[in-house]
Amino acid sequence: MGQWIIDNAWIIPALPLFSFILVGLFLRPLNEKLAAGVATTSIGLAWVASLLLAFHYFGAEAKPTIIAWSVEWLKFQEGMTVNFGVLIDPIAAMMLVVVTTVSFLVHFYSLSYMHGDSGYGRFFTYLNLFTFSMLGLVVAPNLFQTYFFWELVGVSSFLLISFYYEKPAAVAASKKAFIVTRFADLGFFIGILVLGYFGYQISSQVQTGHQPLDFAFLTHPDVLKAFAALHTTGGTSLLSVAMILVFMGAAGKSAMFPLHIWLPDAMEGPTPVSALIHAATMVVAGVYLVARLFPVFATVPVTLEIIAAIGLFTSAFAAIIACTQDDIKRVLAFSTLSQLGYMMFSLGLATMEEPLGYTAAMFHLFTHAFFKALLFLGAGSIIHAVHSNDVWEMGGLKKKMPVTHITFAIAVLAIAGIWPFAGFFSKDEILATALHGGHTVHFVGGLLVAGCTAFYMARIYFLSFWGKARTDKASHAHESSWVMLLPLCFLAVLAMTTGFVPFTELVKIGPLAHEGIDMSVAIPGTLAAVIGLSLSAWMYSGSFTTSEKVAGGLGQFYVAIKNKFYVDEFYQFITHKVIFRFIAQPIAWFDRNVVDGGVNLTGTVMRGWSSAMTRFQTGQLQTYLLWFLAGTVAVSVLLWKFLGI
């Protein structure tokens, strides 16, 4: 059974694809309940298949990279073929489990959460499409297929953010997400073209038996050696240029600064979507891509330094903003940004000689997916009960929603990094990478971010569950249905246990020097988390005078943080005041006056000409005859005069 599922791994992405077509085209118009049921069941089957695959794959002693299935897709020319296939390696198998688990739980949760919505069937259709795209992306064996599914997840994300398309905010958010990620993908695409062009040249010299865009080709040591020898006319390494372009795509998808602006706005989508796409799976695609191409990045260390710097900056930047936001989903969104930055800088600190950062990033991706999905689904449960996103309109939900309360608390402890919850283990690995690699800045920065994370997560926890109900709606809140609570409980169990998965043995790219819990990292890490948590408890569990005093004391700085450091306003300025006025408006003028004017001129001339010509059409037979006669005489005279006939 286990070997069979590895040989036929294509069925894992195929299941959501078939159910997407079946549900979207045939079942949805008939019966929305049935459509939702079929969609959820198919993801459930894919989940079981992924678990079987993972158990079998990780159970074996050797963990080779397997091309489980492959067909020729596009043949550009001899030696430049793009295959469509399924690649199984440790990170792909891990991601298959993450995606299908979270996707299934979100589907199940949505059965109740989206109940009564006019777009019930449509929602599940899109969720299926997303799951298919994400699974296709995870198992892609070459960059071209990655790009294909990369765009498909972008489309699914667009469709789901604008799910409530009557809301102008949702429409604006979906457009923003699409434009920002598309802009980033432009860089990714150029990077792929550069890699493909030079990869093709290298493939004629280096025999690997793979196609130029295959990951197996790109990460081949001989190919990397040949790549590293290439330089641009300016003297910079060609590979570093290509990989920075590829990282631009990854930064767009994973919402790294300064391309992070779309993710907080993407919270306009339904909460289960935020849990699935904008927390657990799609946004980690960028991290996954960097991990997938890690040997290539490691060949040009400067790109890894850039990744580490951007990762740490995003992490700190988002964590600071998250401390001041009032929308519970936005806090979670900034927290996602912050954690993605954590993963990125961990990857950036890894090297081929000491790849602990690689394992740590994947570990954090793995644990983060579960506890962040739990946080979002818990937030969804609260929003479902209170009908508001604002934490100041909640409060006192501890007694009214006990299951949501406990699971949310577990998630908060997990993300804060308290032993024995999952976040502790993965965060510990990342901090260990920074400490043992001698990156003091990253270690201290990581600790501060960890403290900050604990602070703002505890803040929304205390504000929503403790104290007194601050609005009528909050005082009349009820616990959600068991369909919503079951995924919460399941994820809570995962958030408590996934830390004990022997990840360092399962997913690694080389031998690890440091394994297990190191007290010199675990103690400061836990201390940072405890300080953050207790500070938050002191400021937010009772009265809020302290928090107001702190906010007042920070003055203008607090206002800047509250306004997300005016990054959105900066973009607004660039796009509206600079691009629109100095580029778009002249182009629009040119289009309206010159291009349209030319078209109109042609029309006017032809119309005048034809109205002049219609004068000749009298309907009088004898007039026509006269013209005919005159013509004949004229032609005769011409022939006689000039040709002498």
Place this chain on the structure above:
Amino acid sequence: MLFQIIILSLFLFSLGLYGLLTRRSSVGLFIAVELMLNSGIINFIAFNRYLAPTQVDGQVMGIFAMALAAAEVLVGMAILVMLFRLRKNVDVVGMNTLKH
């Protein structure tokens, strides 16, 4: 002798053309067209007789033209009869509906 015959043919053709341009009755137009046709047939026969007397191609062509003209007149007259029934006249000036 050829010259006189060509003058006759030219006279007939011009007469037909004049009639075609000036007559208002469709029947008159028909007669004028027949005159022009006949001038052409006379040319065929005259050139055949004086330029290639051993061959009969021109005369055969003349007979063909006459037969075709007869057939054409038949169809044309039938149309005219139908038009007359419809409009109660055959005035060519009034027949301008194809303009639109």
